[in-house]
Amino acid sequence: MKWWILSLAMTLAGSAQAGPNWVIKPDGLGPYKVGAQYENLGKTFGGLEPDSMITENKVCRVARSKRYPNVEVTFVKKVVARVDVSSGYGTERGVRIGDPASKLQRVYGDAVKPHPQHADWLMVETGDRELAIRYVMVDGKVKEIHAGKRIQLQTEDGCQ
Numbered sequence: 001m002k003w004w005i006l007s008l009a010m011t012l013a014g015s016a017q018a019g020p021n022w023v024i025k026p027d028g029l030g031p032y033k034v035g036a037q038y039e040n041l042g043k044t045f046g047g048l049e050p051d052s053m054i055t056e057n058k059v060c061r062v063a064r065s066k067r068y069p070n071v072e073v074t075f076v077k078k079v080v081a082r083v084d085v086s087s088g089y090g091t092e093r094g095v096r097i098g099d100p101a102s103k104l105q106r107v108y109g110d111a112v113k114p115h116p117q118h119a120d121w122l123m124v125e126t127g128d129r130e131l132a133i134r135y136v137m138v139d140g141k142v143k144e145i146h147a148g149k150r151i152q153l154q155t156e157d158g159c160q
Contacts, residue, residue, distance in 0.1 A: 026131035028083040038078035060159030082148030
């Protein structure tokens with residue numbers, strides 16, 4: 001019986017540390033994926049901070065993860081539409097906060113496109129153009145990485 005409890009405790013401890021091993025993909029980060037429900041994320045993975053932004057009609061809301069404070073999630077109609085990461089994680093292709101624009105070019109090639117209205121945003125879209133990753137650049141280096149529905153990555157606030 002003691003071995004079973006010890007094994008369970010070790011498994012749970014490993015699960016709590018899962019966040020640092022997550023990678024950013026066009027559909028999000030770890031459990032913070034496009035399509036996940038507000039209520040589910042609010043009750044799991046350490047929960048969500050109170051909404052930092054909510055539209056008057058309550059269609060769009062933005063909340064930060066309690067357990068992973070460098071992860072901010074945009075919900076449209078209480079469903080994840082976008083995930084913003086400010087540190088601690090990299091993409092599935094190994095791009096991380098602080099990497100130079102030249103690494104994006106090397107990793108993604110011609111798939112990297114500048115945003116038409118924001119010179120400091122570099123976009124990489126999926127083949128169906130439904131999802132994307134947006135790299136916010138400052139002084140030629142990645143400052144933030146945003147992933148999710150392409151339409152939600154077209155504006156700074158992410159609510160369309």
